[in-house]
Amino acid sequence: MPSTSIRKFDYDPNTKVLSVWFVASGKHYEFLDVPVEAFAAFNSAFAKGRYFNDHIRNRYAFRLVT
Template sequence: MPSNLIRRADYDPQTRKLSIWLVTTQNRYDYENVPPETYEAFRRVFSKGRFFHRHIRDRFRYHVTPLG
């Protein structure tokens, strides 16, 4: 998953939680209630950062976990 913005992304279909690690921070962002269709679309797109900004970032409640 090469991206200038997103270092890693994991999705748990049971909890519908999408976890995103950004290249620019030492945090993990856990987005709640992300539909499986949204995650599948995210996986398929070429520009992960653009999709993240347009369809995920300001659309779902999230929690930040500092990792560093």
């Protein structure tokens, strides 16, 4: 299902970096050391924004990509 808060996302299994682009701010963040299992669950979640808020945000270190 399309998300109203997440424009797109990508995952690199070699570096375990989850890249997320947000709709409202237009900002792009990279979340570090995200296990492939967490990405798989995020990818298959019906509500991406809810899954992100409950399981990714505030659980992994991140950086803003400029």
